[in-house]
Amino acid sequence: MYRLVRSFALILLVIGVLLPLVPQLLWSFAFGWFFPALLPQRWELQAWRYLFSTSSRVGEALLTSVALAVVVVMLTVLIGLPAGRALGLHQFRGKRLVNWLMTAPLFVPTLVVIMGIHILFIRYGLADQFLGVVLVHLIPALPYFVLVISSVFANYATELEDTARTLGAGPLRTLRYVTLPLIFPGLLVAMLFTFLVSWSQYITTVLIGGGRVVTLPMVLFPFISAANHANAAAVSIVFILPALLILALTSRTLSAGADAIGGLGRL
Amino acid sequence: MSSVRIIELSKHFGSVAAVDQLSLEVQSGELVALLGPSGCGKTTTMRMIAGLLAPTHGDIRFDGRSVLHVPAERRGAVMVFQKHLLFPHMNVGDNVGFGLKMRGVAQREIAHRVSAMLEMVQLPGYEKRRAHELSGGQQQRVALARALIIEPTVLLLDEPLANLDANLRLEMRKLIRELQQSLHITTLFVTHDQEEAVMLADRVALLVDGHLQQFAAPRLFYEQPANMTVARFFRNENFLPGEKVGSTIKTAIGPLSLTQADRWPDGPTVVTLRPEQIVITEADGVNVVDAIVTQALYMGTFQQLTVSLGNVVWRVHAPTDCCVQTGNAIRLHLSPTQLWCLPTADLHKEAIQTFDCSPAGTENVRIATKAT
Numbered sequence: 001m002y003r004l005v006r007s008f009a010l011i012l013l014v015i016g017v018l019l020p021l022v023p024q025l026l027w028s029f030a031f032g033w034f035f036p037a038l039l040p041q042r043w044e045l046q047a048w049r050y051l052f053s054t055s056s057r058v059g060e061a062l063l064t065s066v067a068l069a070v071v072v073v074m075l076t077v078l079i080g081l082p083a084g085r086a087l088g089l090h091q092f093r094g095k096r097l098v099n100w101l102m103t104a105p106l107f108v109p110t111l112v113v114i115m116g117i118h119i120l121f122i123r124y125g126l127a128d129q130f131l132g133v134v135l136v137h138l139i140p141a142l143p144y145f146v147l148v149i150s151s152v153f154a155n156y157a158t159e160l161e162d163t164a165r166t167l168g169a170g171p172l173r174t175l176r177y178v179t180l181p182l183i184f185p186g187l188l189v190a191m192l193f194t195f196l197v198s199w200s201q202y203i204t205t206v207l208i209g210g211g212r213v214v215t216l217p218m219v220l221f222p223f224i225s226a227a228n229h230a231n232a233a234a235v236s237i238v239f240i241l242p243a244l245l246i247l248a249l250t251s252r253t254l255s256a257g258a259d260a261i262g263g264l265g266r267l
Numbered sequence: 268m269s270s271v272r273i274i275e276l277s278k279h280f281g282s283v284a285a286v287d288q289l290s291l292e293v294q295s296g297e298l299v300a301l302l303g304p305s306g307c308g309k310t311t312t313m314r315m316i317a318g319l320l321a322p323t324h325g326d327i328r329f330d331g332r333s334v335l336h337v338p339a340e341r342r343g344a345v346m347v348f349q350k351h352l353l354f355p356h357m358n359v360g361d362n363v364g365f366g367l368k369m370r371g372v373a374q375r376e377i378a379h380r381v382s383a384m385l386e387m388v389q390l391p392g393y394e395k396r397r398a399h400e401l402s403g404g405q406q407q408r409v410a411l412a413r414a415l416i417i418e419p420t421v422l423l424l425d426e427p428l429a430n431l432d433a434n435l436r437l438e439m440r441k442l443i444r445e446l447q448q449s450l451h452i453t454t455l456f457v458t459h460d461q462e463e464a465v466m467l468a469d470r471v472a473l474l475v476d477g478h479l480q481q482f483a484a485p486r487l488f489y490e491q492p493a494n495m496t497v498a499r500f501f502r503n504e505n506f507l508p509g510e511k512v513g514s515t516i517k518t519a520i521g522p523l524s525l526t527q528a529d530r531w532p533d534g535p536t537v538v539t540l541r542p543e544q545i546v547i548t549e550a551d552g553v554n555v556v557d558a559i560v561t562q563a564l565y566m567g568t569f570q571q572l573t574v575s576l577g578n579v580v581w582r583v584h585a586p587t588d589c590c591v592q593t594g595n596a597i598r599l600h601l602s603p604t605q606l607w608c609l610p611t612a613d614l615h616k617e618a619i620q621t622f623d624c625s626p627a628g629t630e631n632v633r634i635a636t637k638a639t
Contacts, residue, residue: 157351164354165339166317166346167417168369177365181356 027233047230072198084149128210152186269330276325300464303474343420352410353398360394366417424456
């Protein structure tokens with residue numbers, strides 16, 4: 001019975017996640033596909049050829065997107081790890097306020113604040129800059145990271161760090177040999193979230209980047225609004241590929257050593 | 268190994284003093300128990316000695332040298348905690364070898380010493396096991412091995428036996444004592460269990476309310492308690508106020524004579540005698556007093572009698588074959604050589620629960636009083 005439910009859930013999951021990708025894949029090779037045909041009438045490589053041409057700017061956008069996401073992840077770890085640790089482990093005055101402010105970007109639409117930020121960034125010369133876009137991506141990225149990390153630290157035993165200290169490990173080696181290995185699965189999940197949040201930013205990049213910082217979603221959206229299904233589908237596939245790739249590479253670590261994953265349970 | 272001296276050590280958290288002006292000296296190679304109700308500053312003291320917590324006032328000296336400015340990783344005081352003993356992401360061998368690895372000892376030498384150490388704690392060949400595959404007692408032994416392998420200057424054990432069942436506890440007690448004796452490691456261990464402290468330690472330090480009540484060999488806590496708090500902690504609530512004049516104490520139930528009279532100054536005092544030191548008698552004589560039995564409880568190996576002596580209530584442990592029933596009038600012999608005088612300072616304090624300062628501690632002490 002249990003196995004039956006399990007396989008059923010697995011099938012449902014595969015259908016839900018992977019099935020929408022099939023039409024995308026078909027569309028990217030289609031040249032004309034009209035109702036009521038089940039498959040495209042003509043197959044073409046036109047969309048893919050366009051994708052790899054320099055005039056499409058897809059390659060450049062891909063690089064920018066990757067660079068942005070990587071820098072955002074690094075900064076988020078630097079800021080979010082201590083913040084998440086403090087929120088998960090300690091009780092302090094104003095903790096609720098800090099918690100609330102940390103998670104506010106999840107509930108407050110970015111558009112509401114982005115105009116004000118834009119004006120500030122223009123004043124400080126951060127508008128139309130890579131750095132400005134990085135900073136604005138931190139706003140939606142940090143809450144996810146801090147939420148995951150604080151739940152990891154809520155189930156964390158600081159005694160293990162203390163033990164390491166008394167056994168002769170300084171603060172840095174305690175971090176390396178004890179803390180990081182203990183929180184690794186949770187940290188990986190949090191970094192993944194952060195990467196994907198930055199990866200899928202559109203409005204913030206457009207406004208703060210001012211068209212100078214071009215990411216993949218910015219290449220993708222014009223095709224969608226122009227109903228250029230073939231090109232949109234091809235870019236979509238390039239867009240989703242890194243996410244699937246990262247997930248495939250990390251899923252092993254996540255299910256193997258998920259003891260310290262905190263509030264998330266076993267993945 | 269080295270001697271440890273704590274001088275007027277205090278730790279304040281906000282306005283609360285967890286440890287207040289504690290002074291203590293542990294000799295090199297000595298095993299000392301820090302005894303007291305849970306949450307009363309024992310673990311805080313240990314953390315300060317280990318260097319994990321900075322004291323608010325006072326000094327900590329190893330072999331006469333202050334270690335206040337030495338960080339935890341260079342103090343050589345290894346602490347074994349009550350919970351979360353082993354690094355869950357390492358196997359047993361890596362756990363035990365951790366301290367040596369931090370000291371830069373060569374891989375091969377580590378492997379060699381780890382296997383010797385595991386043999387000492389009776390877990391030979393366990394190197395490749397994972398922490399979660401071991402039982403509670405085995406984890407405890409691995410944690411002990413991990414601490415001992417670096418030959419610590421001081422070994423600090425925080426309630427080492429609290430999470431083990433009764434049989435295992437006896438076994439671990441023996442092991443700790445044997446290892447400590449054969450390696451001559453200065454050891455300080457925290458416990459709320461007076462029996463454990465008495466059986467394991469060379470000397471016991473009783474801490475209540477962050478104050479050191481008495482620091483002495485275990486038997487003195489029974490025979491010569493320093494004050495009423497100590498007596499109460501060791502389950503003796505037989506107190507009788509009186510006035511000492513020479514070798515006689517005038518009390519409400521008549522004069523009692525005292526052999527070791529020179530030990531105390533004349534004046535108001537509180538006389539005490541442990542329940543198991545009191546003898547039921549039929550003969551007349553010195554220090555024989557009348558009492559009424561108000562309750563007789565069968566405890567298996569003895570009978571616990573609650574008796575009224577004038578207007579105070581005492582406990583007496585009588586043999587099980589002595590048939591005494593509630594309401595009987597009996598005579599008790601209070602041996603003049605064993606009678607002990609206490610300062611009157613905390614005569615009006617309430618019973619044992621009141622000096623406890625944490626919910627967890629209340630629990631423990633309640634269990635202790637129930638067992639009396």
